[in-house]
Amino acid sequence: xxxxxxxxxxxxxxxxxxxxxxxxxxxxxxxxxxxxxxxxxxxxxxxxxxxxxxxxxxxxxxxxxxxxxxxxxxxxxxxxxxxxxxxxxxxxxxxxxxxxxxxxxxxxxxxxxxxxxxxxxxxxxxxxxxxxxxxxxxxxxxxxxxxxxxxxxxxxxxxxxxxxxxxxxxxxxxxxxxxxxxxxxxxxxxxxxxxxxxxxxxxxxxxxxxxxxxxxxxxxxxxxxxxxxxxxxxxxxxxxxxxxxxxxxxxxxxxxxxxxxxxxxxxxxxxxxxxxxxxxxxxxx
Numbered sequence: 001x002x003x004x005x006x007x008x009x010x011x012x013x014x015x016x017x018x019x020x021x022x023x024x025x026x027x028x029x030x031x032x033x034x035x036x037x038x039x040x041x042x043x044x045x046x047x048x049x050x051x052x053x054x055x056x057x058x059x060x061x062x063x064x065x066x067x068x069x070x071x072x073x074x075x076x077x078x079x080x081x082x083x084x085x086x087x088x089x090x091x092x093x094x095x096x097x098x099x100x101x102x103x104x105x106x107x108x109x110x111x112x113x114x115x116x117x118x119x120x121x122x123x124x125x126x127x128x129x130x131x132x133x134x135x136x137x138x139x140x141x142x143x144x145x146x147x148x149x150x151x152x153x154x155x156x157x158x159x160x161x162x163x164x165x166x167x168x169x170x171x172x173x174x175x176x177x178x179x180x181x182x183x184x185x186x187x188x189x190x191x192x193x194x195x196x197x198x199x200x201x202x203x204x205x206x207x208x209x210x211x212x213x214x215x216x217x218x219x220x221x222x223x224x225x226x227x228x229x230x231x232x233x234x235x236x237x238x239x240x241x242x243x244x245x246x247x248x249x250x251x252x253x254x255x256x257x258x259x260x261x262x263x264x265x266x267x268x269x270x271x272x273x274x275x276x277x278x279x280x281x282x283x284x285x
Contacts, residue, residue, distance in 0.1 A: 009067035010241030013038030015267045023062040037070030066101040074107035108152040124151040143173035155190035172197040176221030177204035181211040187222035213244040215277035243274030
């Protein structure tokens with residue numbers, strides 16, 4: 001964990017699917033942590049033990065540590081086989097230990113389209129309870145991310161989950177853009193409701209009118225205000241870049257540059273912009 005203040009990390013698979021390219025990109029930005037999700041085109045949950053060891057070796061070679069496992073736990077429907085999913089969950093927890101990750105990101109299951117989430121609460125709670133139980137005694141903290149169309153997509157249902165389990169090892173990964181895209185007010189409404197449980201922050205912003213992702217501070221997520229309050233509250237934790245700027249059309253106009261060749265032409269260009277936007281906010285606060 002960070003010693004004090006904010007520590008920047010990020011989903012480096014937005015730079016490139018090649019893992020070495022991801023690590024080189026992070027190093028070029030002097031980012032020393034990664035929220036690991038995709039490795040050489042494979043999800044972290046699908047890697048074999050030898051592949052995990054190779055990941056560990058590469059991380060050590062570049063001096064980069066894991067802030068969280070960006071897992072797909074809970075990102076299935078309620079009709080999917082949960083027993084098989086729970087086996088995957090336990091394997092991901094083992095991966096977290098191997099990679100010395102303090103956190104594992106999870107979700108709270110897709111609700112049938114058009115369905116009333118309240119009708120599925122008991123089933124969600126039962127499944128989430130099994131995940132929380134699997135994590136008990138592991139030393140890991142599992143982080144629930146508010147994601148569109150899952151049970152915990154809006155602030156009130158996120159709070160329901162966190163209050164129901166009341167575990168110090170079950171916390172909130174606060175994602176302002178996802179709240180915006182669900183039609184919720186990210187700040188102050190969602191932030192204030194979930195603040196006691198926030199142990200991790202995803203730096204992702206979005207426009208209210210159409211949900212498009214934009215650099216931090218350019219959308220309705222009010223990221224600067226949230227970070228200012230976290231700083232005042234002496235938050236010691238990670239800020240994880242997950243910019244999703246692939247569809248951001250103002251990238252080059254914003255920087256007044258033309259798109260370079262080679263590595264800059266890849267996701268590193270947009271990832272660098274996301275990093276720069278976050279640094280500007282941090283400098284202001």
